[in-house]
Amino acid sequence: MSSPNDVTFRLPRNRRSVPRARALLHAVLGGWGVGQAVLDSAELVLSELVTNALRAPAPRDRQVGVRITRAVGEGRLRIEVSDAGGGRPEVREPGADETGGRGLLLVAALADHWGYEERAGGIGKTVYAELKAPDLVAEPETREVAAVMVRAGQRVRVWGAWRTVRAVRSEQCPSGGTAVVLTLDDGPALRVQATEPLTVRVEEHPR
The missing domain is CATH 2.30.30.30 (SH3 type barrels.)
Structure with missing residues (x-):
């Protein structure tokens, strides 16, 4: 299920999964020594990616997959969210009177790099975002x-x-x-x- 540098978990397709994902991310990054600024950005990025995954048209019994990895030497954090929905994520520029549609704009602004990949051996996609995290720490005893x-x-x-x-x-x-x-x-x-x-x-x- 996990390793010191790679944590994965799955979430049901309901509204409680967004705060649940944030809580799990907070626990993981706290153990990795990530500073508050990076933690705040990572929580926002994960919230938007999970929200989009839950909105993707897919059977209700299909779960949303989350993977969080770190590269201590590179000072880099990667967040991946997978869903069984079709389509491709695209950054929108909603009008001033629109209340939604800004999720990927926020992800693009906060992440050092982001994109998506088709899921190997299955339907759907994985959207990923990479953030700079220079304060990642090596393992203590x-x-x-x-x-x-x-x-x-x-x-x-x-x-x-x-x-x-x-x-x-x-x-x-x-x-x-x-x-x-x-x-x-x-x-x-x-x-x-x-x-x-x-x-x-x-x-x-x-x-």
Whole structure:
């Protein structure tokens, strides 16, 4: 589901997905040491891309995919949003009396580079935006990350001890939102909200 530099998650096609995406992005970028200015821009970009994806004509059971990646050496952050809708995204210049249609104008203004690609092996498209993030930090020995970023093979601090994560899966909560279920090497599985912070030992490598 995720790696230290690459986080993916899926969202249902409903209006609650936009604030949910922002919350997940905030948790991820907080763990990456991204400054407030870049964080604000990234949240606006993601909000517009997810909003457009939800508006794209597609079957209601098709989810919206989000991928967030970082390149520490290049100081670059990339946000991708995929949907099953057709068409191609185009920047519009709405009139002064129009209340909508400015989403991609905002994305183009905030992003260092943006575009779209057809989805490989399926219908729909992926719209991406890249932002400069010179304050991205390398991995510390231990750090707090959102549960959605934890991967199999890592060691997490739970119940006062270090446990090895054997498997990771995500699921929708009945009350809304996304939960992450971690299967551990000892004790019961841990089920937490995707945005809940967990302490991990990053010197451990996936097995």
